[in-house]
Amino acid sequence: MINESRYDEAREGSHEGRDRQRSGESAAGRLNRDGDGHPAWLVDLARVVNDPGYDRWRSMVAATGGCANPVHLSGETAVVDGRTGEVLHEYRTADEPTGFVLVACGNRRASVCQACSAIYQADTFQLIRAGLSGGKGVPESVSRHPRVFVTLTAPSFGSVHTRREKDGRVRTCRPRARDRVCQHGLPAGCHMRHEVADERLGQPLCAECYDYPGAVLWQAHAGALWHRFTAEVRRELARLSGMSRAAFGELARVSFAKVAEYQRRGLVHFHAVIRLDGPGGGADAPPEWADHELLVRAIGPAIRRVKVRTPRSRLGWRELLWGDQLDIRPIVMDETAAAGLSERAVASYIAKYATKGAEASGTVDHRLSCPVCKGCGRERFMVCGRCHGTGLKPGLHLDALPVTEHARRMIRTCWELGGWPELAELRLRPWAHMLGFRGHFSTKSRRYSTTLGDLRRVRVDYRAGEARTAWAASLGRRDHTRARALAVRRDGLHTR
Structure with a gap:
């Protein structure tokens, strides 16, 4: 089970919460109030907590390890006697209050899901360590x-703002003659000693020279x-x-x-x-x-x-x-x-x-290109009906992205070069959010050493072994097989 603060965090990690953050909508702008003056989010939270299926939904979220973006599966599974064909147990997601079951997303990015990225990080550590000191079959x-x-x-x-240290002391960013300027009239150097969190770090001294x-x-x-x-x-x-x-x-x-x-x-x-x-x-x-x-x-x-x-x-x-x-x-x-x-x-x-x-x-952690035309703005010989030829996700504007100005210019450069037929093979538009890296x-x-897939299979086999032990205790020593028919419905932390 998870506590209430974890539940609040999970709701903020949902698709809807991230979409609001990406569009730049402020928290204050979301405080629509009901007739009694209560914030809309509080009314919604009270509705969810008082729902009869809340406890089951909460237990499913806990079973994913706190995944912020779990996959929704629907369908059924059955445990069948291997000798007689008798159905020993049947599970259907239709019987759940939510109509689905949750499975962790497995995303490696901490900005998308901290819980799953922690597992990915631990697996990567084991993979690298095995190749250095042995273990996991090495x-x-x-x-x-x-x-x-x-x-x-x-x-x-091009020159960018940087933080230089020597002997534990922070040094001047770009020491140059103070009267020296670039061809665009901007200082060619920087005499600041930048802090670690300085937003200017990594930004060009002159964007036109870069x-x-x-x-x-x-x-x-x-x-x-x-x-x-x-x-x-x-x-x-x-x-x-x-x-x-x-x-x-x-x-x-x-x-x-x-x-x-x-x-x-x-x-x-x-x-x-x-x-x-x-x-x-x-x-x-x-x-x-x-x-x-x-x-x-x-x-x-x-x-x-x-x-x-x-x-x-x-x-x-x-x-x-x-x-x-x-x-x-x-x-x-x-x-x-x-x-x-x-x-x-x-x-x-x-x-x-x-x-x-x-x-x-x-920059951002999600694709900017239209999911239909993949950023080209066209479907076969016609203008894409989803993005109307812009190549961007519907409703998205590059000027409104919550990114640094340097990242925005790199994204715009990806978008411009990605529209050239001679550079189409680089797929710069679909990878603009990664600043071109694909x-x-x-x-x-x-x-x-070993593989991430092998490490995941070890976990799956361990959990399956625990389940088999539980089944052996409840069903005796009868042979049984398990049939599955589950399909993906959607993802995210939704209660409906």
Whole structure:
């Protein structure tokens, strides 16, 4: 069971509550009062709490672990005797006071559902930790393999406000001559010492000088840059070892796990664990010559060789690179953490960012494009009847989005470039809310460790085992099977 404050929070997390927040409607504007002067929300709450089905609805919400956006299922399940076909038990959602049953949404984003994102974060921690110290089917000997923690960054597309620290002291943001200005007449520097919560952090010093098309195009190709980097690392390792890539692959394998993190300037950078294994993956030790030094030597040249070309457009084409900032740090066993990053610290760091989205850069956590035409404004050869050709969700306006001005300009750039036929393959409009990034936030190579799906199945099997134990106690030792016929109705915390 959940307490009343948790119930209030759950109602605020519903679709309706989020839609009101997205549209910019204030809380004061929602306080319509009834004839007795009571706020409308209080009247609605009293109606819900006094409903005969409230206690059952509340218990279903508790069973989801406090999910803010549960999926509504309707249908029936049956437990049947495996020998005689006798129906031992039948459950129908039609018999519920609500007419449905709730299942947790499983969303990874903390901005959408904190309860489900906490589970996702814990699973990611276990996945990363298993690839560093063993467990979940990975032998403990993997902790003796060469591995590093690497951070790859985006290049600069213009000066932005930043917070710099040295020796525990905050330094000047952008020290320049005070009389120096850009071509648009704005100061070329900033002599402020920004606080951590300063809203100017990540915002350009001059929006007109900032290369928004370049930033959006880089963002759209970040996944391709990462893929090219992993290929170049393998190629460089083979070159340093004095053999072909095929010959190297027969003796050693590169495994990795990475997560994307949004910076305040709206661009992603990647944090990755890179590990050297034998040809069979984590279960095999790499050759003695494939050591930590070899791995570190290969990463720098591999990053510098990575180049990705954009499609040719009216902007011409661009050659995209990684940023100059590169951080390579050794990963050591937990008991020797003083010599470098510990396994636990790395797993915690990656798991932390696995549940975050682009909202850290001042944008929204939901799609802006029309669900029918996917942002193009047309259905086949006709104007989309849902969005009337705008490509936006009905009733949505880019000027009214609750985002920073920098994020708004990046979204507008995505929308403009996404309307060009030559850039259609980048799908910039459907991914405008992510500021152009369309890759996966968290990925790993096949042999790194276990999978999130396997971890979820362990939980499902555990709960199913508990249910079987309960059934065995109530039905004796008869064989039985379970038939399901449940379908999704909608999602969100609705009482009707």
